[in-house]
Amino acid sequence: xxNYRFHTPDGVIDIxxxxxxxxxxxxxDLRELFSGYGYSEVETPGIEYYDVYSSENFVATEDxxxxxxxxxxxxxxxxxxxxxxxxxxATLMKDEKPPLRLSYIGNMYRFKKTGGGxxxxxxxxxxxxxxxxxxxxxAEVIALGIQSVLQTGITDLQVSIGQVEFFKGLxxxxxxxxxxxxxxxxAIDQKDIVRIEKTAERLGLSEDAKEILDMISGKFGTxxxxxxxxxxxxxxxxxxALKNLREILDVLSDYELxxxxxxxxxxxxxxxxxxxxxxxxxxxxxxxxxLGGGRYDKVISTFGRDMSAVGFSLGINLILIAxxxxxxxxxxxxxxxxxxxxxxxxxxxxxxxxxxxxxxxxNKVVVDTEHRSxxxxxxxxxxxxxxxxxxxxxxxxxxxxxxx
Amino acid sequence: MITIALSKGRLAEKALDxxxxxxYDVSAGREESRKLILEDEKxxxxxxxxxxxxxxxxxxYGAADIGVVGKxxxxxxxxxxxxxxxxxFGACRMCVCGPVSLKGKLDQIPNKRVAxxxxxxxxxxxxxxxxxxVEIIKLNGSVELAPLIGLSEVIVDIxxxxxxxxxxxxxxxxxxxxxxxxxxxxxxxxxxxxxEILPMxxxxxxxxxxxxxxxxxxxx
Numbered sequence: 100x101x102n103y104r105f106h107t108p109d110g111v112i113d114i115x116x117x118x119x120x121x122x123x124x125x126x127x128d129l130r131e132l133f134s135g136y137g138y139s140e141v142e143t144p145g146i147e148y149y150d151v152y153s154s155e156n157f158v159a160t161e162d163x164x165x166x167x168x169x170x171x172x173x174x175x176x177x178x179x180x181x182x183x184x185x186x187x188x189a190t191l192m193k194d195e196k197p198p199l200r201l202s203y204i205g206n207m208y209r210f211k212k213t214g215g216g217x218x219x220x221x222x223x224x225x226x227x228x229x230x231x232x233x234x235x236x237x238a239e240v241i242a243l244g245i246q247s248v249l250q251t252g253i254t255d256l257q258v259s260i261g262q263v264e265f266f267k268g269l270x271x272x273x274x275x276x277x278x279x280x281x282x283x284x285x286a287i288d289q290k291d292i293v294r295i296e297k298t299a300e301r302l303g304l305s306e307d308a309k310e311i312l313d314m315i316s317g318k319f320g321t322x323x324x325x326x327x328x329x330x331x332x333x334x335x336x337x338x339x340a341l342k343n344l345r346e347i348l349d350v351l352s353d354y355e356l357x358x359x360x361x362x363x364x365x366x367x368x369x370x371x372x373x374x375x376x377x378x379x380x381x382x383x384x385x386x387x388x389x390l391g392g393g394r395y396d397k398v399i400s401t402f403g404r405d406m407s408a409v410g411f412s413l414g415i416n417l418i419l420i421a422x423x424x425x426x427x428x429x430x431x432x433x434x435x436x437x438x439x440x441x442x443x444x445x446x447x448x449x450x451x452x453x454x455x456x457x458x459x460x461x462n463k464v465v466v467d468t469e470h471r472s473x474x475x476x477x478x479x480x481x482x483x484x485x486x487x488x489x490x491x492x493x494x495x496x497x498x499x500x501x502x503x
Numbered sequence: 504m505i506t507i508a509l510s511k512g513r514l515a516e517k518a519l520d521x522x523x524x525x526x527y528d529v530s531a532g533r534e535e536s537r538k539l540i541l542e543d544e545k546x547x548x549x550x551x552x553x554x555x556x557x558x559x560x561x562x563x564y565g566a567a568d569i570g571v572v573g574k575x576x577x578x579x580x581x582x583x584x585x586x587x588x589x590x591x592f593g594a595c596r597m598c599v600c601g602p603v604s605l606k607g608k609l610d611q612i613p614n615k616r617v618a619x620x621x622x623x624x625x626x627x628x629x630x631x632x633x634x635x636x637v638e639i640i641k642l643n644g645s646v647e648l649a650p651l652i653g654l655s656e657v658i659v660d661i662x663x664x665x666x667x668x669x670x671x672x673x674x675x676x677x678x679x680x681x682x683x684x685x686x687x688x689x690x691x692x693x694x695x696x697x698x699e700i701l702p703m704x705x706x707x708x709x710x711x712x713x714x715x716x717x718x719x720x721x722x723x
Contacts, residue, residue: 215564257694290688292708293589319697361694381691386565388691 110219197230
């Protein structure tokens with residue numbers, strides 16, 4: 100085999116100063132935003148027992164990075180932020196009264212195909228609102244998700260909101276088997292009209308049902324979509340899903356965020372995992388959603404605590420790509436000022452004091468360590484694009500020297 | 504600007520015809536040249552000419568908004584895309600084929616060796632649908648050779664007329680899937696460029712419906 104010492108493995112990257120600085124800024128802004136909404140940050144381990152992820156088929160186990168520990172137990176690198184937080188809420192935090200508002204920012208690891216901005220190690224920021232099962236909670240999380248994306252500097256944001264119970268209600272009403280429901284929901288999720296029609300035909304669905312399927316694939320909007328479906332749908336589960344969406348829109352309207360969202364009832368992924376509203380956020384220039392989330396009321400109970408939950412996560416690496424391609428990366432300045440000093444008693448000490456003052460004002464300040472003269476320092480600053488040069492010398496004497 | 508990835512060759516021609524019939528100016532796409540990107544500022548359309556098996560990749564990653572590609576490629580590549588229209592042309596079938604003598608006896612051979620240009624489709628069919636483990640041998644062309652020369656018992660390949668099979672003493676044993684050209688859309692583009700893409704899909708669907716109706720009429 101070749102020598103790999105100069106390379107990083109597939110799907111992981113070095114992050115260089117400009118990106119690192121933007122990334123840290125985004126992370127600290129998000130941290131502030133989350134805590135401003137009363138979400139407390141938790142830090143879960145970078146490795147988990149494999150069982151945490153595998154027991155309930157929450158994730159495709161092929162996608163987990165797996166190792167064994169000293170006792171032969173299988174451990175896995177952290178795949179996402181939600182499942183460990185669910186474990187935490189049901190175990191160490193089991194005596195904390197609901198609701199819990201928790202957030203995390205950290206690296207996740209997925210052993211998947213890479214490309215198009217998808218990495219195997221990537222940073223996610225997210226929140227989980229645990230213990231409240233109503234539309235206000237759903238809307239709070241969506242609103243915070245939207246504000247998080249806006250906070251990063253992205254302005255073109257489109258969030259699609261769906262509700263998996265809407266389809267589950269229809270599947271029940273139409274008497275579909277689990278396999279048939281899964282076949283139909285996959286076709287809907289892929290907007291594969293031909294397959295939807297064929298499946299509907301095979302299942303002998305009524306004309307009314309076919310019309311609803313048609314609407315699911317073709318209708319996007321906000322209140323108008325809900326009106327149209329409410330007039331058409333009869334089963335209680337689907338109607339209450341529509342009511343949930345209507346209430347969410349009402350709340351988002353009060354947040355003044357309605358312009359970012361649209362309803363898409365054809366979003367039907369991970370039906371075993373999600374139990375209510377689901378949403379995804381998109382922007383230009385990246386081929387994958389940058390924001391994703393939803394309600395998952397059954398997950399925490401698998402860890403032994405009956406607790407509803409809704410949350411989102413944000414793909415920070417994808418957002419960085421979007422910011423770059425949209426030309427929205429802030430200008431990167433490595434150093435604002437350089438402070439040099441002349442030879443002589445107390446000069447270095449004065450330089451340090453000056454640098455400290457400049458830093459206190461928020462500048463990035465380097466103190467010259469190579470004893471440059473004032474001219475050399477000017478040339479150096481010019482070459483390295485440093486705006487400000489300060490040279491410390493004995494004022495009176497040097498003035499006089501120059502004059503003589 | 505909408506970027507459309509076309510599968511180089513006959514499929515690209517037919518896709519351009521259909522777009523034209525749907526009222527789009529596709530003269531940029533027809534330009535006779537060796538250029539791989541054909542762009543028209545006026546119409547807001549940009550065509551890229553890609554190898555068919557790469558079209559789903561361009562679209563999934565968002566390098567292209569829309570793609571026209573065969574269902575065989577989509578099945579083999581298994582990408583996460585919206586698959587919005589069955590264009591109807593390029594119709595054929597993906598089949599398990601083998602010696603005529605194996606007809607109806609396929610399930611009696613244990614530990615089958617299957618040769619194919621489509622290892623993923625083959626695996627999904629045997630492991631997923633038939634619940635059977637097989638040895639898959641990846642070939643790049645003239646797959647019919649494999650059972651003739653003893654490299655494999657059967658093959659999984661595209662069958663159009665079936666003539667090559669017949670002339671070599673092979674036949675269709677089982678049908679895996681019906682294949683035809685599809686229009687795929689990137690999941691993000693569908694949302695971010697909805698105003699351009701949805702009308703295009705509608706117009707194309709109408710054209711396809713007209714053509715299907717014509718075909719049906721001719722058939723009668």
